[in-house]
Amino acid sequence: PAAAAGVLDVLVVGAGAAGVGVALMLVQTFGLDESRVLLLERGGSVGETFRRWPAEMRFISPSFNQQGWTSSFDLNSVAHGTSPAYSLHTEHPSGAQYADYLDALARAAKLHVRTSTEVVAVRAKGAKGKPPLFSVEVRPSSAGGPAAAAEELRARYVVWAAGEFQYPSDCSGGVAGAELCLHNSRVRSWATLPGDDFVLIGGYESGADAAINLAKAGKAGFSPRPRLLAPLRVLRVERAPEGGFSVVAAWKAAEQLQSPGPLRTPLAGGAGGGTDGASTAAGAQGSELVMHTAQPPVLCTGFEGSVAAAADHLFKLADASDVEGSGCLAGAPVLTDDDESTKVPGVFLAGSLVRHGELSFCFIYKFRQRFGIVANAICRGLGRDTRAAVEECRKQNMYLDDLKCCEGTCGEAC
Numbered sequence: 202p203a204a205a206a207g208v209l210d211v212l213v214v215g216a217g218a219a220g221v222g223v224a225l226m227l228v229q230t231f232g233l234d235e236s237r238v239l240l241l242e243r244g245g246s247v248g249e250t251f252r253r254w255p256a257e258m259r260f261i262s263p264s265f266n267q268q269g270w271t272s273s274f275d276l277n278s279v280a281h282g283t284s285p286a287y288s289l290h291t292e293h294p295s296g297a298q299y300a301d302y303l304d305a306l307a308r309a310a311k312l313h314v315r316t317s318t319e320v321v322a323v324r325a326k327g328a329k330g331k332p333p334l335f336s337v338e339v340r341p342s343s344a345g346g347p348a349a350a351a352e353e354l355r356a357r358y359v360v361w362a363a364g365e366f367q368y369p370s371d372c373s374g375g376v377a378g379a380e381l382c383l384h385n386s387r388v389r390s391w392a393t394l395p396g397d398d399f400v401l402i403g404g405y406e407s408g409a410d411a412a413i414n415l416a417k418a419g420k421a422g423f424s425p426r427p428r429l430l431a432p433l434r435v436l437r438v439e440r441a442p443e444g445g446f447s448v449v450a451a452w453k454a455a456e457q458l459q460s461p462g463p464l465r466t467p468l469a470g471g472a473g474g475g476t477d478g479a480s481t482a483a484g485a486q487g488s489e490l491v492m493h494t495a496q497p498p499v500l501c502t503g504f505e506g507s508v509a510a511a512a513d514h515l516f517k518l519a520d521a522s523d524v525e526g527s528g529c530l531a532g533a534p535v536l537t538d539d540d541e542s543t544k545v546p547g548v549f550l551a552g553s554l555v556r557h558g559e560l561s562f563c564f565i566y567k568f569r570q571r572f573g574i575v576a577n578a579i580c581r582g583l584g585r586d587t588r589a590a591v592e593e594c595r596k597q598n599m600y601l602d603d604l605k606c607c608e609g610t611c612g613e614a615c
Contacts, residue, residue, distance in 0.1 A: 209239050210583060212337055212356035214320050215507070216242035217250050218565050219552030220362035221303045222279030224312050226572040226599070229280070231580045231590045239354070240307075240314045243342045243367070247314060248303040250366040254296025256390040257414040261406070262564055263292045273598055276566040280306060281597040317342050321351055323359055323515060325545055332582065333547025335359050358579045361515065362551040363507035370505040376402065378438030381446060382500045385411050396496040397421035400448050402435050403501030411501050432456055432483070433490065438498055445495040452484040506554050508534050517544040519556075530556050538602075539578035540571055547582075549575045560604055570601035 210233055213220045220240050227233045242249060262276045264286035275284040277294065285294050285302045294302070307314055319342035327334035337354045371384035385407050388394060391414040399415060399422060401408050415423040422428075432453040441447045484490060508516050509532065516534035533556040535543050540555055542548040555562040555571055562568035573594035580587045594600035 207355060208334070209354065209356040210234075210237040211239070211358045211360060211579060212335070212354060213238065213240045213360045213362055213551075214323075215361070215363035215552070216240040216244075216247045216303075216307065216314050216316070217362065217364050217552075218248075218279050218299075218303065219364060219568060220360070221247065221307055221312070222565075222569055223360055223362060223551045223572045223575055225280045225306060225310055226576045226594075227579065228310060228312065230573070230593055230599075231576045231585070231587060233580065233583075235311050235313055238313060239356070240312060241318045241320055241337075241339060242314060242316045243319045243363075245317050246300065246304065247307050247316070248300030249316075250364060251296035251300040251303070253366065253386070255385070255388045255414065256295070256297075257392065257417070258410060259293040259295055260299065261293075262566060264289075264294060265292070276564075279303070279565060279569055279572075281599060315339075320363075320511075323512070323548070325547065326355075327547065333357055335547065357583065358547050358549065359515075360549045360551050360575060360579075361508065361512055363511070364552050365504035365506040365554065368505045368507050368510040369500075370502050371500055376435050376438060376500070376502070379500060381438050381440065381497060383497045384500045384502075386504070388499070391415050391420075392418040394418075394420075394496075398494050399423070399496050400446075400492050400494045400498040401427075401501050402448070402498055403503070404429070404431060405501070405503070407501035407503060411499055430490070430492075436489070441493055443493075445493055446498055448492045448494065448498050450490050450492070452486055452488050452490065454486045455483065508550070508554055515545045515548045516542045516550065530558060538574075540575050541578060549579065551575055557604055570599055573600035574602060 211227055213224050224238055224240055227238050228235045246252065260277055264275050264277045264284065266275055266284040266287040267273060274281060275286055277285045283306060285299060286292060288302050288305065289298045291298060318339050320337060320339055322338040324336045326336050335356050337356060337359065338351050339354060340351045341349045366386055369384040369386045371379055371382065382402065391411065397420045399420065401411050412423060412427040416427060432455065433450040434453055435448060435450045437449050439447045439449065509518060519530045519533050519535050534550055534554060536550060536555065536557065537543060540550050542550065551572065552568055553563050555568055562571060573591065577587050577591055591600060
């Protein structure tokens with residue numbers, strides 16, 4: 202059917218891996234006119250989030266251009282027929298390199314992208330029983346100066362692909378005094394970070410990345426080996442009377458770890474292991490430990506994410522009242538089988554925030570397989586015949602509609 206004047210088919214919020222990937226799927230595989238699909242990016246360029254990574258940060262998942270002799274393709278590709286490994290000549294891209302890859306894809310496909318544009322509001326305007334219609338209020342996102350006048354855009358469908366990195370949990374992680382800390386996402390380079398002595402709060406991927414790169418940079422407190430204190434829960438961060446900062450934590454009960462398996466080796470030194478590898482016994486449960494640091498403690502506590510921070514009016518967030526409101530689904534957007542919002546029909550989610558039960562689509566090679574699901578639902582809603590496009594997606598391993606194959610791996614990891 203002919204599109205209404207001035208109404209886009211799809212408006213995609215975010216021009217990162219998920220936004221560019223789902224836009225390419227809509228345009229190149231499902232055949233939407235690129236002028237009818239608009240990507241909005243609050244940063245100054247495509248892939249802005251990746252350009253904000255610390256200079257030393259690298260992809261965990263390796264890039265290999267195995268397309269042609271395996272049934273899969275580069276783990277970090279957002280579109281079939283492309284490969285960061287081939288384009289960038291690297292196995293573990295930096296953020297800036299990966300942003301260049303995304304920008305090249307957007308330019309080659311002539312995607313319609315507006316940068317430095319902040320989404321202020323998304324409002325459903327469609328009549329009940331009629332096709333979806335949204336009013337999207339935007340304004341320039343440049344910092345400083347008076348707020349620019351808002352502009353209204355209209356679209357039949359909205360895909361939220363704003364991700365997590367630009368929405369850190371620096372003040373919402375339950376740590377009193379978090380405002381005194383530096384979140385790891387705000388570090389431009391670990392090597393040039395002033396000082397040698399740091400306390401890292403959080404020991405998952407962000408904490409490990411920070412510790413490794415501080416050690417590589419030769420920071421005295423981390424080289425040749427960081428000191429690990431666990432299991433602890435940080436209670437508060439305070440300014441120390443003698444200067445610097447005090448991190449107050451309480452010892453938790455010792456955790457009963459699962460069998461490490463043949464490919465996993467427990468960290469030598471155990472809880473409290475010092476820089477020399479010596480083991481320091483954990484304190485009694487509930488007893489407090491105070492650590493002093495001259496530099497602001499570094500929060501490696503993850504990300505609130507864009508949905509919880511800016512789009513909770515568009516998505517229902519899972520809580521304890523939900524049947525599966527725990528594990529990976531806790532606080533996650535509740536979605537239909539097509540990754541559509543259960544709260545506002547016509548709004549879809551793409552990217553690392555997608556969850557289904559215990560399954561978390563947290564890596565690019567996982568969430569890219571849902572692009573075809575979203576594109577199919579949207580294009581069917583626009584009255585298009587999608588059968589050939591869906592078949593093409595299946596041939597490319599880009600149409601994951603049977604989630605049973607994931608339960609043995611992703612479910613256990615969560």
